Amino acid sequence: AQPYSGYGYPSMEAPTSAPSTNTSPDTSNSEASQLGAGEEPAAPRPLEAPEPNLSPELKKVNCSPETFRCTLTSIPQTQALLNKARLPLGLLLHPFRDLQVRLPVITSNTIVRCRTCRTYINPFVTFLDQRRWKCNLCYRVNDVPDEFMYNPVTRSYGEPHRRPEVQNSTVEFIASSDYMLRPPQPAVYLFVLDVSHNAVESGYLKYFCDSLLENLDKLPGNGRCRVGFLTFDSTIHFYNLQNGLSQPQMLVVSDIHDVFIPSHDNLMVNLKESKELVKELLAALPSMFAHTRESQSALGPALQAAFKLMTPTGGRVSVFQTQLPTLGAGLLQSREDPNQRSSTKAVQHLGPATDFYKKLALDCSGQQIGVDLFLLSSQYSDLSSLACMSKFSAGSVFYYPSFHHVHNPAQLEKFQRDLERYLTRKIGFEAVMRIRCTKGLSIHTFHGNLFVRSTDMLSLANVNPDSAFAVQMSIEDSLADSSLACFQAALLYTSSKGKRRIRVHTLCLPVVTQLSEVYAGADVQAITCLLANMAIDRSVSSGLPDARDALVNAVVDLVGAYRTSVSNLQQNGLVLPSAMRLFPLYILALLKQKALRTGTSTRLDERVFAMCQFKTEPLPQLMRLMHPDLYRLDTISDQGALHLNDVIVPQPQLLHLSSERLSRDGTFLLDCGSVLFVWVGRACSDVFLRDVLGVHDYASLPPSMVSPHTLGPLLDTPLSERIRAFLDWLQENRAFSCPLHVIRDDASAKATFFQHLVEDSSESGPSYYDFLQQILLQECR
Amino acid sequence: MILLTTLARVADGLPLAASIQEDEQFERDLQQFQSQAKQLFRKLNAQSPDRCTLEAGNFNFHYLIQEGVCYLCLCEASFPKKMAFAYLDDLHSKFFDQYGRKVPTVTRPYSFIEQLYPKNKEDVCRRRARRNMGSINTELQDVQRIMVANIMRSSLDTKASNLSSLANKYHSDAKYLNTRSTYAKLAAAAVVLLTLIIYVRFWWL
Numbered sequence: 001a002q003p004y005s006g007y008g009y010p011s012m013e014a015p016t017s018a019p020s021t022n023t024s025p026d027t028s029n030s031e032a033s034q035l036g037a038g039e040e041p042a043a044p045r046p047l048e049a050p051e052p053n054l055s056p057e058l059k060k061v062n063c064s065p066e067t068f069r070c071t072l073t074s075i076p077q078t079q080a081l082l083n084k085a086r087l088p089l090g091l092l093l094h095p096f097r098d099l100q101v102r103l104p105v106i107t108s109n110t111i112v113r114c115r116t117c118r119t120y121i122n123p124f125v126t127f128l129d130q131r132r133w134k135c136n137l138c139y140r141v142n143d144v145p146d147e148f149m150y151n152p153v154t155r156s157y158g159e160p161h162r163r164p165e166v167q168n169s170t171v172e173f174i175a176s177s178d179y180m181l182r183p184p185q186p187a188v189y190l191f192v193l194d195v196s197h198n199a200v201e202s203g204y205l206k207y208f209c210d211s212l213l214e215n216l217d218k219l220p221g222n223g224r225c226r227v228g229f230l231t232f233d234s235t236i237h238f239y240n241l242q243n244g245l246s247q248p249q250m251l252v253v254s255d256i257h258d259v260f261i262p263s264h265d266n267l268m269v270n271l272k273e274s275k276e277l278v279k280e281l282l283a284a285l286p287s288m289f290a291h292t293r294e295s296q297s298a299l300g301p302a303l304q305a306a307f308k309l310m311t312p313t314g315g316r317v318s319v320f321q322t323q324l325p326t327l328g329a330g331l332l333q334s335r336e337d338p339n340q341r342s343s344t345k346a347v348q349h350l351g352p353a354t355d356f357y358k359k360l361a362l363d364c365s366g367q368q369i370g371v372d373l374f375l376l377s378s379q380y381s382d383l384s385s386l387a388c389m390s391k392f393s394a395g396s397v398f399y400y401p402s403f404h405h406v407h408n409p410a411q412l413e414k415f416q417r418d419l420e421r422y423l424t425r426k427i428g429f430e431a432v433m434r435i436r437c438t439k440g441l442s443i444h445t446f447h448g449n450l451f452v453r454s455t456d457m458l459s460l461a462n463v464n465p466d467s468a469f470a471v472q473m474s475i476e477d478s479l480a481d482s483s484l485a486c487f488q489a490a491l492l493y494t495s496s497k498g499k500r501r502i503r504v505h506t507l508c509l510p511v512v513t514q515l516s517e518v519y520a521g522a523d524v525q526a527i528t529c530l531l532a533n534m535a536i537d538r539s540v541s542s543g544l545p546d547a548r549d550a551l552v553n554a555v556v557d558l559v560g561a562y563r564t565s566v567s568n569l570q571q572n573g574l575v576l577p578s579a580m581r582l583f584p585l586y587i588l589a590l591l592k593q594k595a596l597r598t599g600t601s602t603r604l605d606e607r608v609f610a611m612c613q614f615k616t617e618p619l620p621q622l623m624r625l626m627h628p629d630l631y632r633l634d635t636i637s638d639q640g641a642l643h644l645n646d647v648i649v650p651q652p653q654l655l656h657l658s659s660e661r662l663s664r665d666g667t668f669l670l671d672c673g674s675v676l677f678v679w680v681g682r683a684c685s686d687v688f689l690r691d692v693l694g695v696h697d698y699a700s701l702p703p704s705m706v707s708p709h710t711l712g713p714l715l716d717t718p719l720s721e722r723i724r725a726f727l728d729w730l731q732e733n734r735a736f737s738c739p740l741h742v743i744r745d746d747a748s749a750k751a752t753f754f755q756h757l758v759e760d761s762s763e764s765g766p767s768y769y770d771f772l773q774q775i776l777l778q779e780c781r
Numbered sequence: 782m783i784l785l786t787t788l789a790r791v792a793d794g795l796p797l798a799a800s801i802q803e804d805e806q807f808e809r810d811l812q813q814f815q816s817q818a819k820q821l822f823r824k825l826n827a828q829s830p831d832r833c834t835l836e837a838g839n840f841n842f843h844y845l846i847q848e849g850v851c852y853l854c855l856c857e858a859s860f861p862k863k864m865a866f867a868y869l870d871d872l873h874s875k876f877f878d879q880y881g882r883k884v885p886t887v888t889r890p891y892s893f894i895e896q897l898y899p900k901n902k903e904d905v906c907r908r909r910a911r912r913n914m915g916s917i918n919t920e921l922q923d924v925q926r927i928m929v930a931n932i933m934r935s936s937l938d939t940k941a942s943n944l945s946s947l948a949n950k951y952h953s954d955a956k957y958l959n960t961r962s963t964y965a966k967l968a969a970a971a972v973v974l975l976t977l978i979i980y981v982r983f984w985w986l
Binding site: 109174176177180181182183184222223224312498499500 | 787795796799800801811812815819888889890891894895
């Protein structure tokens with residue numbers, strides 16, 4: 001293999017799987033990459049998901065990689081072959097994501113499913129003749145029901161393979177009453193708010209109330225939608241919002257050791273009917289507690305009350321907490337030792353201190369109640385214990401460290417944007433998900449916020465479009481029966497309008513027998529994300545150093561396995577399959593990420609939150625979290641720009657994450673997924689300062705500031721327009737819009753920017769080059 | 782107290798609307814009752830009586846069929862029958878005037894759940910039922926039309942059908958045994974004859 005570009009970045013397109021075009025059986029030029037040899041930085045392109053080696057007809061109908069992605073796009077036929085490759089086998093799925101294309105909805109009365117394995121009919125079944133179809137997961141032959149012979153879309157008879165269920169790998173069925181254990185529940189939302197002195201100090205309440213008032217009509221639901229409110233400090237306060245009252249009535253329960261519901265019908269009210277009262281309450285809440293002296297927080301009892309309120313119907317509970325819970329059941333102690341923040345040894349207290357929150361979450365899951373947590377605290381609040389309330393009830397966790405409405409405008413901005421998305425995004429209730437695979441494959445570990453009710457049934461009290469899941473698989477029996485392996489994820493849920501639906505995604509991948517083909521189809525991003533999930537589990541169970549070692553060993557093992565398999569390669573240095581050439585870089589980035597790093601001072605709550613993010617965020621966000629995208633802004637041009645709807649969107653090149661790429665006379669943008677950093681060099685040109693940032697000189701730029709969407713004021717200059725178009729394009733397909741954080745070169749905040757430059761040597765790890773040397777050394781031993 | 786109310790189309794058992802009384806006490810059993818209600822809807826047809834009470838342990842199902850729609854409610858055994866049927870009558874008049882025409886055309890389950898139960902509450906219906914208590918006394922003769930049947934009736938049905946199939950089985954088995962015994966008899970006779978012939982041969986010859 002020829003020495004590839006020094007840092008292993010893809011140079012034009014990423015080469016597609018080689019075997020179909022190569023005549024030689026092994027080691028073609030495009031298959032192997034040697035790293036660390038020369039230094040020819042070719043411009044990196046955004047890495048696309050690898051395409052499986054399938055026929056064009058199958059590729060066309062296959063599930064989108066944004067929904068369903070496998071770590072290996074060519075599945076090894078046997079477990080022995082998989083073990084030889086030293087790569088993990090797993091799936092990353094995002095089943096309820098917002099779809100950009102139209103979703104085919106099947107309205108027929110019969111849902112065609114395999115008789116033995118209950119797989120839904122999909123584009124990858126085989127029709128033996130007009131009346132029989134063969135399941136692609138268990139190979140059973142089934143009959144085609146009469147109703148299926150008629151195609152409502154084309155109004156033709158006798159062509160079952162043209163029906164929309166067989167032409168689309170992502171479909172939605174309308175569920176009959178057989179799929180309902182109870183009548184579909186209405187949308188029910190309960191807000192549990194911390195109103196202790198600390199909460200009032202942080203000032204979140206006013207912004208929450210404003211945001212909810214603004215979005216009250218946009219809450220997903222219909223005429224049956226219900227809301228309720230609970231506030232708590234050392235006592236719990238309920239609000240009677242019964243239609244007909246002249247004003248909301250507050251009921252205080254002070255016995256927190258035996259929580260009871262003071263009134264049965266008036267606390268969760270129909271939103272349409274009691275809207276005026278709800279609005280009155282939200283307007284009054286911030287001032288009601290403005291002078292409170294209560295410093296205790298009885299979160300546990302408040303959650304018990306919430307559970308009792310929600311048990312009859314199920315729904316969503318949104319908890320807003322600003323400190324450690326200090327009173328009643330589930331009270332927590334401060335466990336973090338600030339002196340241990342930069343320790344290189346094992347990090348303590350990554351697991352929960354009590355199982356109160358886990359038990360509560362399991363009870364909630366059983367009653368179809370999802371619990372979401374917003375933690376807005378400035379001190380340690382034991383997120384590792386609190387996050388359990390969302391982990392098992394399929395909820396989401398949001399964390400705003402050092403939140404304060406005046407001193408931390410960046411966090412406030414983020415809170416407001418996140419709330420807007422949170423309140424208005426789609427939601428599914430009382431959901432279950434089942435993942436089925438071809439006979440021979442089995443799933444053994446699940447990652448994400450869900451409850452595993454039985455071997456393949458996952459209970460999700462709520463589903464939302466921003467949560468993703470991962471599973472690990474093993475090959476129990478050889479896959480010799482078929483040349484294709486298929487995976488199907490079926491999500492049964494109740495929409496916010498009370499309609500029961502089943503969303504089905506089906507993925508098809510080829511089965512291969514050669515190790516070289518397995519390597520050619522490896523998906524480096526999916527593999528890294530799955531390994532991240534596994535490392536996080538490992539760090540909680542056996543400690544952080546163990547998990548870090550396991551990650552480094554993953555790279556070492558891969559290098560060793562590739563070298564032994566490609567034994568006629570006489571190359572010194574680090575050789576990897578070309579599909580995995582970025583693997584060492586991503587693993588290094590993962591080791592330097594907040595969740596798993598050592599050596600750099602990391603607050604425990606922030607670390608735990610980063611771990612939560614890895615378990616729930618979809619893959620594109622995770623990649624940016626680990627390995628952000630770096631662009632240069634001041635030299636932005638129209639070269640290679642996209643033309644979308646009469647707007648020219650520049651496409652600046654991606655840069656290596658190294659300070660060598662930065663220059664003092666430039667301005668650089670770092671896209672970290674949930675926040676955008678803009679670093680302005682000391683010698684930045686006056687033209688840029690004036691035309692884009694709207695300031696006269698460098699000194700008049702504030703050292704660190706947070707802007708809403710745009711970089712600087714809305715100026716009419718072409719450079720400003722280009723940059724705005726580019727930033728809008730970056731934010732477009734993102735669920736949560738990112739605030740822009742502008743940092744001057746001499747600001748103290750620049751450390752947050754520089755810590756993301758993973759190729760540089762730092763306290764959290766070696767430089768990329770040194771890391772490669774380290775791998776080589778370990779592998780040779 | 783009325784715990785559960787469901788409306789369904791008689792022709793195919795498609796549920797039209799439902800409401801559940803929220804009470805932690807009955808939560809666990811409610812799922813079982815709901816599946817029983819579903820089974821009941823499947824069994825209904827044109828021959829079913831249009832007023833009926835079915836006993837299920839400490840609870841009673843009361844249903845009313847009018848114009849192709851079945852109104853079912855589940856109450857505690859102590860809840861007065863008259864009040865339950867008054868409530869169902871009330872429900873029928875409230876529902877049928879507005880939506881009765883649309884019933885044969887809908888295909889999705891629970892199509893009317895939003896219109897009928899926006900708040901998921903039944904207070905209004907119950908209060909009206911209490912008001913109508915007076916008029917119930919004049920309809921005393923209706924009580925005679927109400928047939929009390931045990932919910933075990935359904936299992937009785939299956940037992941009866943089982944019985945007939947079992948009887949058939951016994952019939953065919955008996956036939957088979959009969960033919961077998963006839964063959965056995967014939968075989969025994971043949972053996973005796975053979976022995977006799979041999980005996981005669983050796984002794985008398």
